[in-house]
Structure formats: structure tokens, C-alpha cells
Amino acid sequence: MSTAVTEIGAWPRVHYLNASYGWKSWLFTTDHKRIAWLYLGAITFFFFVGGAAATLMRLNLIQPQGSLIEPSTYNRLFTLHGLIMIFFFLAPSIPAVLGNFLIPLMIGAKDVAFPRLNLLSWYIFMAGGTVFLYSVMAGGVDTGWTFYTPLSSTYANSNVMSAAMGVFISGFSSILTGLNFIVTIQTMRAPGLTWFRLPLFLWSIYATSIIFILAMPVIAITMLLLMLERFLHFGFFDPALGGDPILFQHLFWFFGHPEVYVLVLPSMGVISELIATFSRKRVFGYSFVAFSSVGIAVLSFLVWGHHMFISGESIYSGLIFSAFSFAVAIPSAIKVFNWTATLYKGSISFDAPMLYALGFIGLFTMGGLTGLFLASLAIDVHVHDTYFIVAHFHFIMVGGAVMGYLGGIHYWWPKMTGRLYSDRWARIAAVLVFAGFILTFGPQFILGYLGMPRRYAVYPPEFQALNVLSSAGASILALGYIIPLIYLIWSARYGPVAGPNPWGAKGLEWTTASPPPAENFEVTPVVTEEAYAYGTEKSQPA
Amino acid sequence: MAPDLSSNFIQASKWTADWQNLFYFEVGIFVFFSALIFGVIIYFAAKYRRRPGNEAPPPTKDYLPLEITWTAIPAGLCVVMFLWGATLFVHNALPPAASTEIFVLGKQWMWKIQYSNGRRDINELHVPVGVPIKLTMASQDVIHDFAIPAFRIKRDVVPGHYTTEWFIATKPGRYHLYCDQYCGTSHSAMVGWVIVMEPAAYAEWLSGGGGGKSMAEAGGELYYQYACSTCHDTGRGPSLAGLYGSSVKLNNGQTVVADDAYIRESIVNPSAKIVAGYTPIMPTFQGQLGEEQILQLTAYIKSLTKQDRVEGKAAKQ
Numbered sequence: 001m002s003t004a005v006t007e008i009g010a011w012p013r014v015h016y017l018n019a020s021y022g023w024k025s026w027l028f029t030t031d032h033k034r035i036a037w038l039y040l041g042a043i044t045f046f047f048f049v050g051g052a053a054a055t056l057m058r059l060n061l062i063q064p065q066g067s068l069i070e071p072s073t074y075n076r077l078f079t080l081h082g083l084i085m086i087f088f089f090l091a092p093s094i095p096a097v098l099g100n101f102l103i104p105l106m107i108g109a110k111d112v113a114f115p116r117l118n119l120l121s122w123y124i125f126m127a128g129g130t131v132f133l134y135s136v137m138a139g140g141v142d143t144g145w146t147f148y149t150p151l152s153s154t155y156a157n158s159n160v161m162s163a164a165m166g167v168f169i170s171g172f173s174s175i176l177t178g179l180n181f182i183v184t185i186q187t188m189r190a191p192g193l194t195w196f197r198l199p200l201f202l203w204s205i206y207a208t209s210i211i212f213i214l215a216m217p218v219i220a221i222t223m224l225l226l227m228l229e230r231f232l233h234f235g236f237f238d239p240a241l242g243g244d245p246i247l248f249q250h251l252f253w254f255f256g257h258p259e260v261y262v263l264v265l266p267s268m269g270v271i272s273e274l275i276a277t278f279s280r281k282r283v284f285g286y287s288f289v290a291f292s293s294v295g296i297a298v299l300s301f302l303v304w305g306h307h308m309f310i311s312g313e314s315i316y317s318g319l320i321f322s323a324f325s326f327a328v329a330i331p332s333a334i335k336v337f338n339w340t341a342t343l344y345k346g347s348i349s350f351d352a353p354m355l356y357a358l359g360f361i362g363l364f365t366m367g368g369l370t371g372l373f374l375a376s377l378a379i380d381v382h383v384h385d386t387y388f389i390v391a392h393f394h395f396i397m398v399g400g401a402v403m404g405y406l407g408g409i410h411y412w413w414p415k416m417t418g419r420l421y422s423d424r425w426a427r428i429a430a431v432l433v434f435a436g437f438i439l440t441f442g443p444q445f446i447l448g449y450l451g452m453p454r455r456y457a458v459y460p461p462e463f464q465a466l467n468v469l470s471s472a473g474a475s476i477l478a479l480g481y482i483i484p485l486i487y488l489i490w491s492a493r494y495g496p497v498a499g500p501n502p503w504g505a506k507g508l509e510w511t512t513a514s515p516p517p518a519e520n521f522e523v524t525p526v527v528t529e530e531a532y533a534y535g536t537e538k539s540q541p542a
Numbered sequence: 543m544a545p546d547l548s549s550n551f552i553q554a555s556k557w558t559a560d561w562q563n564l565f566y567f568e569v570g571i572f573v574f575f576s577a578l579i580f581g582v583i584i585y586f587a588a589k590y591r592r593r594p595g596n597e598a599p600p601p602t603k604d605y606l607p608l609e610i611t612w613t614a615i616p617a618g619l620c621v622v623m624f625l626w627g628a629t630l631f632v633h634n635a636l637p638p639a640a641s642t643e644i645f646v647l648g649k650q651w652m653w654k655i656q657y658s659n660g661r662r663d664i665n666e667l668h669v670p671v672g673v674p675i676k677l678t679m680a681s682q683d684v685i686h687d688f689a690i691p692a693f694r695i696k697r698d699v700v701p702g703h704y705t706t707e708w709f710i711a712t713k714p715g716r717y718h719l720y721c722d723q724y725c726g727t728s729h730s731a732m733v734g735w736v737i738v739m740e741p742a743a744y745a746e747w748l749s750g751g752g753g754g755k756s757m758a759e760a761g762g763e764l765y766y767q768y769a770c771s772t773c774h775d776t777g778r779g780p781s782l783a784g785l786y787g788s789s790v791k792l793n794n795g796q797t798v799v800a801d802d803a804y805i806r807e808s809i810v811n812p813s814a815k816i817v818a819g820y821t822p823i824m825p826t827f828q829g830q831l832g833e834e835q836i837l838q839l840t841a842y843i844k845s846l847t848k849q850d851r852v853e854g855k856a857a858k859q
Binding site: 029071072075129142144146148152153154155156158216232238239240242243244245246279280281282284285286287288295309310311312315318319322323326327329330332333334335336338340341342343344346347348349350358361362365369370372376377378379380381382384450451453454455456457459460462463465529533534535536 | 563590596612621630687697811
């Protein structure tokens with residue numbers, strides 16, 4: 001495809017990182033690669049704030065009587081943890097960091113379709129994040145990330161308005177990012193790059209962008225109605241004002257469930273790239289994996305009622321939503337089987353990104369299978385709102401989404417920085433994350449089955465042993481997250497030069513220099529083969 | 543050392559056996575597919591690891607029959623799980639007609655339990671073994687959830703609505719009761735116990751406790767205190783005798799069944815449904831009557847039979 005592969009070890013003299021200097025060159029940049037770094041800095045900060053909240057919660061739960069912090073503080077911690085991780089870390093993580101960096105590189109374009117809009121999206125995100133952080137500084141918010149009414153609209157005495165405003169604002173960032181990505185992928189592909197030659201990462205990002213555009217306006221509307229009711233006493237949700245609290249849940253979950261797939265679909269895309277590269281195989285059943293992303297995006301809008309089986313929706317609604325919830329499991333299963341089959345007769349290497357990918361498949365499988373329990377109407381009646389739910393969605397969002405994110409960061413880090421990190425430390429961290437994760441969230445399935453409710457600052461003493469196990473796992477997990485922060489930062493300065501294609505991977509992003517030049521490609525590439533065309537090279541002429 | 547966990551595995555109501563069967567089936571699915579995926583990945587990872595001679599394997603062709611197989615088998619299993627879970631859920635959705643009714647009122651952060659004869663409990667629910675119990679639940683403030691893990695049931699308690707759950711307890715004992723829907727500062731303190739008793743012991747317990755007024759009697763007093771009688775006993779408003787469970791014709795031509803929810807709505811939002819032939823002159827009692835008082839009034843209205851209208855029972859009291 002290109003002769004760049006022969007330049008291994010080459011360090012480009014001018015690239016996007018040194019093309020210009022000074023804080024203005026970063027804060028007013030329209031280069032998608034620099035904007036990716038702006039997001040990376042912001043969400044890494046938010047990740048460790050949210051993680052610190054989780055650490056305090058797990059410490060508190062070592063004792064059944066929660067001797068460390070007051071329940072009112074505990075309630076603020078899990079609300080902060082949920083809101084930060086969902087809206088200010090996971091939602092922007094892969095799309096805004098890796099998506100921003102990679103979409104133009106993967107399609108052979110110079111930038112995204114609307115570079116200035118792209119920068120605006122980051123500023124909107126930061127504005128939302130700042131308003132949200134204000135609510136935390138002012139004393140926090142204690143409604144749970146779900147903002148259920150009338151607790152949030154009438155009864156809570158915490159900073160609901162500013163927290164809701166932060167979420168409201170940040171949603172527009174995602175909408176604009178989604179719009180930008182759709183137009184970019186739709187119109188700016190290099191000559192010869194047909195839809196079915198696209199890397200599967202782009203199919204996932206495309207599906208995610210559709211959800212951004214359709215679901216984010218709903219959370220914005222919902223937050224607006226909530227603020228109107230809380231501030232001006234419009235009666236939308238509080239029965240004392242003539243409203244209906246169940247209406248809020250319908251609106252919230254109509255956004256909320258597609259949002260879950262916003263978090264995990266991009267990770268699925270990353271996993272497809274990693275599995276292909278590190279087994280040197282085309283992704284098995286490419287078109288099935290591609291269309292399952294679209295299938296998930298469509299079905300994700302039809303399952304919101306499974307959050308409400310026991311909150312008073314009718315039996316008939318329950319039946320419909322249960323059926324659709326089982327249906328959405330099928331495309332996920334198809335992906336897992338195809339990834340596994342990709343390994344067949346491959347040439348598998350176990351670099352750190354691949355460890356994350358294999359870990360993802362295992363944990364996502366377990367998370368998905370436990371989702372079937374919750375889709376079953378009868379079973380949900382007992383396990384709903386218990387630790388079973390907490391364990392299930394952490395398997396999807398941490399075991400799935402975060403593993404995919406870390407795998408992706410490790411995979412494309414040499415492209416982003418031009419340097420390699422310590423593979424040994426990276427593998428150690430990947431194993432710690434996997435083991436720590438299982439130990440943290442495995443016991444929570446049992447706790448939930450035994451009936452321990454979620455969001456409890458204190459709990460019956462017989463649950464202590466399992467909670468101590470979970471907290472011990474969380475400490476390992478925390479270590480697994482801190483180590484990469486250290487060696488990645490170290491590598492950006494001192495790491496060995498990576499060269500354009502350290503993994504021997506296919507894909508346009510690997511044909512240009514690392515770090516890429518500001519305009520990505522010196523000449524617009526022409527694509528003549530399918531994605532992941534491993535093992536098809538004509539035997540090297542002597 | 544931590545107390546014994548085993549009490550939390552107890553199955554203490556009639557539907558738990560059915561529930562467990564489906565649960566174990568799904569655990570089986572979970573174990574089988576997790577083991578399959580982990581097993582195959584580990585096997586492939588070992589067998590096809592990169593080594594000399596295996597550095598550029600030829601591509602593998604897609605294989606449609608395989609795609610169909612691993613779509614159809616999970617889909618079939620999903621249909622089984624859906625039907626199983628749905629059947630169980632639907633069959634247990636509604637309480638039997640002969641259920642004993644107990645009233646549950648959730649408020650930040652306690653459970654008030656009221657029995658028909660006027661006995662009350664706080665954070666404790668006493669029930670007899672072997673009898674279908676229907677809980678009619680209301681919330682005074684935010685959404686709560688009445689969860690009894692030993693019975694494998696829970697249900698949200700939603701302000702502005704009545705919700706119900708029901709069970710037949712099968713084992714005398716003392717079981718955890720939790721609020722499962724986050725409800726504010728002391729959510730994790732909104733817990734209590736369900737005490738399942740032998741019928742004789744239960745009857746004795748129920749008749750004790752100070753001999754207060756029954757719910758219907760308390761409701762009857764409210765009926766006069768809030769001057770409901772000035773309209774509903776004089777013909778200005780529709781008579782309430784024999785109302786409960788009957789069909790009511792509305793002025794818009796619709797017909798509704800007068801159940802708990804209808805009576806509650808007619809008290810807090812009287813203009814929502816106007817009985818045919820009457821004018822909407824009743825004021826709202828929202829804010830004046832708490833959920834507990836509304837439950838008592840409802841109990842009183844339930845106690846009025848058609849016969850009472852003829853004999854003028856209401857007027858005599």
C-alpha cells in the first residue's frame with residue numbers, strides 16, 4: 001500500500017505536535033489531532049476525580065456501619081461518581097479522543113468536516129464540566145445520576161440546578177461531535193475507500209454518532225423540564241404539582257439506554273481493530289460485525305422500558321420491552337462470536353493492547369449474559385435495584401467500555417506521540433486491571449442475588465465479607481489505572497521512537513509518519529484493498 | 543466474625559421455587575457461554591500464538607452457515623428465556639381475589655404499615671403463613687420501593703399512584719425488608735423486617751395492640767370532619783354507598799370502575815372525572831389529606847354497601 005513501512009525508526013522533522021508552539025496554538029487549534037489531546041487531558045482529569053469518589057465509597061463499605069463517611073456524603077459520592085463517569089468520562093472517551101484523532105487518519109482526510117465546530121464542541125464540553133464541578137464545589141448533589149423525580153425536583157436540598165445545567169450543556173458537545181463525525185465519514189473518504197472497506201472502528205463511531213444526535217437532545221429536554229419544575233414549580237413530574245414521576249423515567253431512559261450503547265459501541269469498534277492487528281487476520285464476518293453495530297444502535301432506542309418493569313409500567317409494556325431487550329443481545333452475541341473466530345488460525349501476539357482486547361471479550365461476554373437475567377421480567381423483579389445491577393453495568397461499562405478505551409489508547413499511543421511505552425509495565429497493568437476488576441465486581445453479583453440494595457451507605461453485617469472482597473479488588477483496580485498514567489507520560493518524552501507502523505498493522509493511519517504531519521498525509525492516499533487485508537501480500541519480490 | 547449469610551438464601555414465599563428454576567436455568571446459560579468463550583479464546587491463543595512459520599497466515603474466508611448458527615442458537619435461547627420469564631411474571635402479576643389487604647405507606651425514611659382492623663406497625667410487616675397477602679402501597683413524598691428478598695419480590699411505591707404487590711409466605715421467620723429505590727439522605731436506613739407467623743399466633747398478634755379504631759372507622763370520622771357528608775349524603779354529590787367496585791358513568795360518556803385509584807383521584811383531583819348528572823363543584827383535598835387519611839377514607843367508602851344507602855347508615859352515625 002505504501003513504502004512508509006520501510007521507514008521504521010524514522011522520526012519526522014516536522015509533525016502536528018511541533019508544527020506550532022505556545023498555548024494559543026493549542027487552545028485555538030482546529031487540528032483534530034490536537035483537539036483529541038485537549039479532550040484526553042480533560043477526561044483523564046475527570047476519570048481520576050470520579051475514581052477517587054469510587055475509592056472513598058469502597059473504603060466506606062468495608063464496614064457495614066459505614067464508619068468513614070456520613071450517608072449524606074456517601075450519597076453525594078455515588079452521584080458524583082455516576083455523573084462524572086457517564087457524562088464527563090465515558091461518553092467523550094473513545095469518540096472524542098480516539099475518534100477525533102483517528103477518523104480523518106483512517107479515511108485519508110486532512111481534518112474533520114467542520115474543524116472549528118470541533119473546537120467549539122470541546123469548549124462546550126469544558127463549559128458543561130466547569131458548571132458541573134461548581135455544583136461539586138458548592139456542596140455536591142445527592143439525587144443519584146438518574147435524577148429521579150420528585151426527589152430531584154422537589155425534595156433534594158443539594159445543588160441539583162447546577163448539576164443538571166452541567167449535564168444539559170455537555171450534551172450539546174456530543175451532539176455537535178456526532179454531527180461532525182457523520183458528515184466526515186459520509187463525505188471525506190479517500191478515493192477507493194468504500195463503505196465495506198472502512199475499518200470497523202468507523203462503523204462503530206458512525207453508529208455512536210447517530211445515537212448522539214438522537215438521544216442527547218432528549219436528555220437536554222429532560223434536564224430543562226427538571227430545572228423548570230425545580231426552579232419555577234412547573235408541574236411536569238411531581239404529583240403534588242399535578243405531574244407524573246413516571247414520565248420523567250420514560251424521558252430519562254429513552255436517552256439513558258441508548259447512552260449505554262454510546263459508551264460501549266466505540267469500544268467494540270476498537271476491539272475489532274485490535275483483534276485483527278494482533279492476530280493478523282481480517283475480522284471474521286466483517287459485514288455481520290458492521291451491521292450488528294447498526295442493529296444495536298437501532299434497537300437501543302426500543303428497550304428503555306426495561307428500567308421500569310417494577311416502577312409501575314403496565315404488564316403489556318413490560319412484555320414488549322422485555323422482548324426487545326432480548327433482541328438487542330443478539331447483535332452483541334454475533335460480535336463476540338466473530339471476534340473469537342477471528343483468532344482461528346491467526347498469528348496471535350500478546351502485546352498490551354491485545355491483552356485489553358481479550359479481557360474485553362471475556363468481561364463483555366459476562367456482562368452481556370447477566371443482562372439476560374435483567375431482561376427476564378420475573379428475574380428482574382428480585383434483582384432490580386440491587387448490587388446485581390451495579391455489577392452488570394460495571395461489567396459492560398468498565399469491563400467493556402473502559403477496557404476498550406485503554407486498549408485503544410495503548411494501541412494508538414505510538415501514533416499519537418511517535419514513541420513506545422514499556423510493554424512489560426503495560427502488560428502488568430492490563431493483568432492488574434483484569435484481575436482487580438473481577439475481584440471488585442464479581443462478588444457484587446452474589447450480593448445482589450442475596451438482596452443487598454444499591455446506593456446503601458450502611459448495610460446488614462452479614463454482607464461484610466463480600467464487600468471487603470470487592471473493596472480489595474477496587475484497590476488492585478486503582479493500581480492498574482495509575483500505573484499506565486505514569487509510564488505513558490514517561491514514554492511521551494523518553495520512550496523509544498515508534499516509527500510509522502510499530503505493530504505491522506493495516507489501515508491508512510499506519511501509512512503516515514508517527515506523529516503524523518499536521519495535514520496527516522503528504523499526498524491523499526488511494527485505497528485499493530479491503531480493510532484488514534492481512535496475509536494477502538504478494539510474496540515479497542526478491 | 544461476620545454473621546451467617548445463609549439466612550439470605552432462604553426461599554420463604556410461594557413463587558420463589560418457580561423463580562429459582564428460571565434463575566438456575568439462566569445461571570446455566572451464563573456458565574456455559576462464559577466457559578465456551580473463555581475456553582475457545584485460551585485454546586486459540588495457545589494454539590495460534592505467533593512463532594516462526596506462523597507470521598503471515600493466509601486469510602480465512604467468511605462462512606455463512608457458521609454466522610447463521612451462532613445467530614440462531616442464542617436467538618432461540620432468548621425466546622425461551624423471554625417466554626419463561628414473561629409467563630411467570632404475568633401469572634403472578636395480579637393478586638388472587640381472596641387476598642388479605644394490608645396498607646403500606648412510604649415516607650422519608652420509614653415504612654408505616656396499616657392493617658384493616660386499625661393495628662399499625664412501623665418498619666415491620668406482620669403476615670400469616672399460607673395466606674395470599676396483597677399490599678396496597680402509597681408514598682407520601684418521593685419514590686420508594688418495598689423489597690423483600692426472601693420472597694424474591696419488590697415494587698416501586700410511587701407518589702400519586704397506588705401500586706400493589708402480593709405474596710404467599712411459606713415459612714415462619716424474620717426476613718429483611720429494604721427500600722430499594724434511592725429516596726434521599728437516609729435511604730439505607732429505610733429498612734425493616736417482615737415477620738411471618740403461624741395463623742393462630744398472627745390472629746392473636748393482630749387483635750392486640752391497644753384496640754384502636756379500624757381503618758374504616760377512622761375513615762368514617764374523617765368523612766364527617768371534612769364535611770364530605772354535606773354533599774355526598776344529601777344528593778348534591780353522588781352517593782358513595784355501594785360505590786366501590788361498581789361501574790360509574792361519567793359526564794363524557796365513558797364508564798370507569800370505582801377502584802382505589804379512582805377514589806383517590808376523585809379526592810385529590812375531583813374535576814378529572816365527573817359523574818354523569820353532577821356538576822364539578824367539589825374542591826380538591828390535595829394537601830389537606832395525607833395518603834394515610836385517603837386510605838382510611840377509601841376503607842370507609844369500601845365498607846358502605848348498597849344496603850347502607852337504603853338504611854341511611856351514613857346518616858345514622
